[in-house]
Amino acid sequence: MSSQSSRLQSVPEFIETTPTESLQSRTDSLASFGSLGPPDLVHLNKIHLKSQLRQGSYHFVSGVDASSSASIAAYMNLLTYDLGRSEGWFSGGKQTWKIESGTYCCYNAFSRVDLRVDVRIPGSVESYAVDSRGQKLEATADLWTEAYLCGVIRALLYSDEEAYKIVGYRKLNPVDGIEAEQKFLDVAEKLFFKAWTLGSEPEVQIANSITNYLVSALLKYGEMSGQYSSLVNLFEKLRTRDPEVAALLAKTYIDMDEEVRAIKLLHETMQQLPNSHQLLNVQAQFLVKKDRRDLALLCAKRAVNNAPSEFTTWARLTEIYISLGDYESALLTLNSCPMFTYHERDAHRMPPPARQHMPVPSETLLDELAERDPKANEVADAALLRLPAPGLRGTFMGAYGLLTKLVGKIGWDELLRTRSTVFVMEEEYRHQKEEPAPGDSGVGEGEGEGVGEGVENGEEGGFVPGIPTINIHEPTDGEATPENGEVAEESGKDKKLKKSPFQHKRLCERWLDNLFMVLYEDLRVYTIWRAEITHFRQQQLTYRKTAAEWEILGDLAARLQHRPESVEAYQKCLETKYSPKAWRALLQWQLERGEWNRAVVSVMKLAVWSARWYTEFSPDLIRAFRLIVAAEGATKVNSVLSAMNLPKDIRTFLNNCDLSRQYKSVGHDM
Incomplete structure (x- = not known):
């Protein structure tokens, strides 16, 4: 009996060579996790009912509600139905394979322990914690609360990060409605002033209550959902305990076009905290937006003087000098920026699997992702x-x-x-x-x-x-x-x-x-490229590059601030090859220029890639969909999508991106 019949239908799987080796590898890696930790690990034990052959497999996931052992057991139970729908579940009318048990692992970055749930199907559920030495601890309510928040933060920050590539990583939406939002914000309020222990983005040297991964996740959520009023309520409560939270509150007011309230708040808080570089940074950013760079310069200088060890303050000052045309000062200020060693996101190495199974949710996805010209994607030039x-x-x-x-x-x-x-x-x-x-x-x-x-x-x-x-x-x-x-x-x-x-x-x-x-x-390289294009056009010749080369040239032009040339290169790439990077760049360009019809197509194309690689949650696509709906109205957008005759998987993904009805945001009634 082939073990292929034990496959899950729509979930990636790595088949273990030795039973439970993935769990042991994770345990061995716990001491090396320095900040948020890796995505959650799901280990499954499957058994063939006739031969009693056992098989261990695992996959990674984020976005599962990890607030209790019961919510995790519910996810594990869903996997049994996924196996039930897979090919080979029935042979001659008899059940052949089933999931016997499984272990779910979620890293708690606050307490530096791994929360684990052992589930026997059907049967018992046991939860416990494992510390960096591999010792078992009691899984208390506080540990579960912390683990839940860490899971949401990872889902929000990891899902669209191109540099964080993990094969077999399933991404689900951790905040898929009003109730989930309220739960997230309640826990965020409870643990807000402990969040500095999680660390911060690499541009920040010293994490504090205003700059840390939780704050990054909250701001990401606001940008994604447009639920700025919910963030305002949260930051208003927190400001009573720490006045400097006003920096986050003012930024949120600006994002929701309440600029007068933002300025009044900044003025009021600066009377209490005249040396807060966080408040000064928000002021400088706002003044640049209003084309008052002379005043922004004063704020940026004060911010640097009050936080000389932070890269962000020096970077802001450099940017303002550039906009003012004081290029010598800009170069001197750039030279003074404090630089920090970059640390990769937490991950752990798994032993090589015996096999891996990456099912395609729908065959129509393969048609969309197929290259139009297989010869066009040859290896790129070594110079590039x-x-x-x-x-x-x-x-x-x-x-x-x-x-x-x-x-x-x-x-x-x-x-x-x-x-x-x-x-x-x-x-x-x-x-x-x-x-x-x-x-x-x-x-x-x-x-x-x-x-x-x-x-x-x-x-x-x-x-x-x-x-x-x-x-x-x-x-x-x-x-x-x-x-x-x-x-x-x-x-x-x-x-x-x-x-x-x-x-x-x-x-x-x-x-x-x-x-x-x-x-x-x-x-x-950029100058040579543009000179070649000019020469070929003058000679009325076709300028040819492989899809990989066009993608690199698009990246190159984008780095050098040549956006039109970058878009041109990405479009050339897409003529012969599907490229998620190129589609993302085009989508951003279209949103900035208000090209809403084209943006709908770009969102759909990216939804194809997401559905193929088990991504049911993308903050960037949800944000893009929200902006399109706000501009065009939900009725028109849905009509356009219906006319495309999309596969079920893509339509489901796009429906999940449309949170406007639940949140009653702009455009939902249009």
């Missing part, structure tokens, strides 16, 4: 694959985004000139070492490590005068930039250069030198 920018993460990616904004304003040549004006260049440094000023020994050995080594020969990749050859890497903790107490405060290196002929210049940080090289490579 070698570009280092896609490997940037965290603060380094944020800093690179600011550098591309700067070069977009003034061009590469002017950027190099500005760089040589504010930073000590290699030739100056060497000249100073060879010919020290009278009475001054110049810069000592080892003081110029930020300048780097010069390029001796012009290698492939291009020689850029004054730019060193540098290995692209993120510094370790020991290489992090020094904290700056004031905006104008100088580092120790700068003070030692005071007596040199270039006393008003500073040393460029090594990481920024690295980013200049990354930017040069991006610009070089």
Whole structure:
């Protein structure tokens, strides 16, 4: 009897080589989880009723209600019906396979324990906790409350994160209606001031009650659902315990177009907390939006002075300098940004499975995902694959985004000139070492490590005068930039250069030198690409690239702030290959430009990909659907979708995206 008949119909599965090896692997990994933890793990034991052959399998999931053992047992029970519908459940009218038992694992990032539920079907349910040493603990009510909130946060933050790729990961909606929303917000209120222990996004060095993963999830939920009034009620309650929560409340007011209330709140709270960089950041962001960058500059400077170790404050100040046209100050401020080592999301390695089963919910999905021209997706050119920018993460990616904004304003040549004006260049440094000023020994050995080594020969990749050859890497903790107490405060290196002929210049940080090289490579490839396109058009020839190359070029143009060229490349990619990345980029472009009919098509195309890979929850698609419905009305949108004659799986996904009826949001009655 083939074990293929034990497959679940619509759930991914990894078949274990050794029984329960996935559970043991998770237990061994518990001590390595540093923040939110990985998605929930579901382990199943199946038995063949005739031969008594047993089989262990597992999959990952997020969005399941993990507030109690009963809610988890309900999910496990649903899996028995999924197996029941699968091919091979009946053989000659007799049941052949069944799920005998299973274990559900949900990581509690507050208490650093794994909540587990052992379910026997039919039969008993046992719950317990496992700590980092593998010891069993009692699963208390408080542990369940914390585990539930962690599960919701992971679902909201992980579901659309492209860099967090896990095969066999099923994504469900943790907040699928008014009742679920109320439960989420009630628990969030209860644990709000403990949430700093969860950690924060990589751009934040020190998590606190205002910047942490729970706050990120709450803001993500508001953006997704448009339920800003619910967040206002929550933040109003929390503000009575911590006035600085007013920063979150003001941001929510701005998002819901209650700007007058936001300004009054900020003014009132700043009287109590004049040095809150959180409040100053919100003010600066609002003033930039209102084109009062002169006032925004004052707020941004104060924010930096009050939080000199945070990347976000320096980044905001850099952005404002760029918008004001003060490019030298922008480059100096960027150079002062504190950089943090990037830590990947928590995950654990599983032993290689004996087999894996990735069922397709509907055969029609394969037709939609099929490449139109299989030959068009050949391997991309090595020069495109070698570009280092896609490997940037965290603060380094944020800093690179600011550098591309700067070069977009003034061009590469002017950027190099500005760089040589504010930073000590290699030739100056060497000249100073060879010919020290009278009475001054110049810069000592080892003081110029930020300048780097010069390029001796012009290698492939291009020689850029004054730019060193540098290995692209993120510094370790020991290489992090020094904290700056004031905006104008100088580092120790700068003070030692005071007596040199270039006393008003500073040393460029090594990481920024690295980013200049990354930017040069991006610009070089982009310039060649655009020159080739111009040449081919003049010669009335067809310019050909593989789908993979068009996708990389789309990413490249997007990084360099060339949106129309980026959209053009993504569209070329989609002519020959289905690409979720390209569809996501086009959807964002269409939403910004109000191209609602095209946006509906993009949402549908992304729904196809989601349905194929077991994603029933995507905050970005729910948000997009909400904006389309608000602009066009639910009746018109549903009519357009009905005319497309979509497969059942896609229609179900899109119906789940439409929360406007439950929330009675704008457009639901149109």
